[in-house]
Amino acid sequence: MNGTVAFLVTGLGCLVAVAGVVVAVVAVRRADRGAGPARKGTADPFRSVDDDADALRGDPRRIGPGDIVEIRGTSYGVRGTLRFTEGAWSWAEHLLDDAQGRKVWLSVEEDPDLELALWTEVPSATVKPGAATVDFDGRRYTRDESGRARYTATGTTGLDPTGTVRYHDYAAPDGALLSFESYGDSTRWEVGRGERLHRGEVMIYPQSERGR
Secondary structure, eight states: OHHHHHHHHHHHHHHHHHHHHHHHHHHHHHHHHTSGGGGGGGSOTTOOTHHHHHHHHOOGGGOOTTOEEEETTEEEEEEEEEEEEETTEEEEEEEEEOTTOOEEEEEEEESSSEEEEEEEEOTTOOOOSOSSEEEETTEEEEEEEEEEEEEEEEESOSSOSEEEEEEEEEEOTTSOEEEEEEETTOOOOEEEEEEEEOGGGEEEEOOSGGGO
16 A cells, blocks of 8 residues: 555656646747747748848939939939829839930839839831730830820920820830830820849939938
8 A cells, every 4th residue: 555655656746747847848938939039030021122222222213303323334314204103003214314415214113023124215116006916126026014194204304294195015025125105195106125124233323312
């Protein structure tokens, strides 16, 4: 009988010791959840690296007349800016010129990621938009999107301060872009050939507090 009691007492002592270890381990794990690296889960997993690029290279969304934009090593002055709205969608196009007077356009939009493209006007083009595909200068372009938007102009653009534009955008399999724009009541289409830019190819030097 005494042996049985001693066995039971010893067994109970072991269970109490094991329970104490389990409680201690749980307490340590709970403490770990509230400190140190375990809190990394609270950070936004979708944070864009564009924030870091903008801090180093300037924010393309804030470009305006008077700023300096460097693209692939060539510096351009921003002559004027067109800001477009179509429903909830908005984008901008900036008229740039370099030291030799060469004029190009830089488009900036978020769809939803930041997209930059460099455009050159083709005044001699006779091709018209509307078809599902357009052949131009040895490429076949497929219609991407079209619509009608309102714009506000600042600086020198050659356009009224406000107005409307009809547009058709096309893209080729190799990434080349083609755009058609017609402003106001004009029946004339302005044709532009474009190419997408990597974020690292564009450096912005704001010349006003607006862009800083």
